[in-house]
Amino acid sequence: MAHLRDKERSDYVRAMFDRIAGRYDLLNRIISGGQDMKWRRFVVEAAALPAEGVLLDIATGTGDIAFEALKRRPGAQAVGADFALGMMRVGMRRDPYGRRVDWTGADAMSLPFADESFDAAASGFLMRNVVDIPRTLSEQWRVLKPGGRIVILDTSPPPDNLLKPLILLHLKIGVPTLGRLIGGKAVGDAYRYLPESTRDFKTPEELQALVEGAGFRDVRFRRFMFGAMAVHWGVKPVADQA
Numbered sequence: 001m002a003h004l005r006d007k008e009r010s011d012y013v014r015a016m017f018d019r020i021a022g023r024y025d026l027l028n029r030i031i032s033g034g035q036d037m038k039w040r041r042f043v044v045e046a047a048a049l050p051a052e053g054v055l056l057d058i059a060t061g062t063g064d065i066a067f068e069a070l071k072r073r074p075g076a077q078a079v080g081a082d083f084a085l086g087m088m089r090v091g092m093r094r095d096p097y098g099r100r101v102d103w104t105g106a107d108a109m110s111l112p113f114a115d116e117s118f119d120a121a122a123s124g125f126l127m128r129n130v131v132d133i134p135r136t137l138s139e140q141w142r143v144l145k146p147g148g149r150i151v152i153l154d155t156s157p158p159p160d161n162l163l164k165p166l167i168l169l170h171l172k173i174g175v176p177t178l179g180r181l182i183g184g185k186a187v188g189d190a191y192r193y194l195p196e197s198t199r200d201f202k203t204p205e206e207l208q209a210l211v212e213g214a215g216f217r218d219v220r221f222r223r224f225m226f227g228a229m230a231v232h233w234g235v236k237p238v239a240d241q242a
Contacts, residue, residue, distance in 0.1 A: 010083070013129045016193060017061070018086030020179075025062055025090075027182055031175055032225070037064070039153055039224055039231065043122050044068045046151045046233040051075050053119035056143060057101075058082075058108050059126035063091035065153075066101045069122075079118070081106035109135045113143045120144075122151040128201040137214035146238040150216055151231065152207070155198040159227040167228050171198055204230040 020027070028036045043065055049055050052075045057066040060080030069078050079102045082088050088103045106112055108123075108130055121140040130136045140150050158167040176192045202210065204221045207230070211219045216234030223230050 010131060014084050017084035021062070021084070021086040021090045023179075023182055024087065025064070027179060030182065031178055035225060037068075039229060040064050040068050040124065042222070042224075042231055043124065043151050043153050044072055046231060047120035047122050047149050049073050049076055049120050053077075054117065055079065056081060056111075056113070056118040056121045056140075058106075058111075058121060058123040058140070059129070060101075060103075061087045061091065061124065063088070063094060063097065063101050063103075065122050065124050066091075067094070067097040070097045070100055078102070079104060079113075081108070081111065083107050109139060111139045111143055115142055116145045116148075117143050118145065118148060120149045120151065122153075124153040125155065127152055127154050127207065128197045133202075133207075133210055134214065137211060137216075141214050141216070141236060144236045146236055148236050149233060150211065150236070151233045152211070153229070153231050154207075155194070155201060156204050156223065156228060156230040157199055157201060159223075161227075163226050167226060168199070171228075198228070204232070207232055 047055065049069055051073055053073065054077045055066065055069045057078060057080045060066055060082045063080050066078035066080045069076055080088060080091065081104045083106060085105055091101065092098045092103060104112065108126055109132055121144055127133055127136065144150065158164045171194060175194050204223060208219050208221055211232055211234050217237045219232065219234035221230050221232040
């Protein structure tokens with residue numbers, strides 16, 4: 001995987017997620033010990049979506065973030081965008097919100113939405129999979145209304161502490177093993193990608209700098225799961241604050 005670049009990498013990631021779509025939610029619950037739902041709740045809280053606001057859930061997968069937003073804001077609208085169509089097909093069949101989400105096939109680096117269309121843009125496990133993070137952030141800036149919020153949930157290289165070897169061992173051996181036991185060899189092989197992409201991804205401080213470099217203000221982050229996960233959030237300033 002490390003040798004793949006640009007379109008090859010994008011094609012690999014898309015095929016991987018489509019391949020594991022049917023088991024994705026179950027695997028996330030098991031691998032994270034149920035903590036993934038806590039992270040997504042925090043994402044929706046950080047998005048601060050207005051009561052009738054419009055959320056863009058990028059790399060929506062099966063729709064967990066969009067569903068949580070609709071649960072908390074019944075009057076809101078949620079648009080789920082992903083280039084892995086198989087993942088979204090699973091989400092469409094999920095109750096009770098599958099039919100309420102506006103599902104859209106989309107490339108995160110070239111979003112098919114008008115400027116200033118959304119009150120919040122949230123993503124789960126998107127940034128470590130894209131080939132151009134600044135371009136991806138620029139697209140989210142473009143489609144956000146002034147005052148809108150960006151929220152990013154993603155893995156993070158484990159910090160240097162006593163737990164780091166155990167976390168890396170879990171990622172390298174535990175995650176692919178669980179994937180193979182639950183979903184078979186194809187799923188287990190796909191989950192070998194997780195430790196590699198996590199190890200090579202930006203630190204929370206580096207990602208914060210990239211988000212700030214895209215123009216967002218008040219950018220903060222919070223670590224989860226002993227530092228192996230992080231949520232970043234920031235605000236697109238209004239004109240007189242820019």
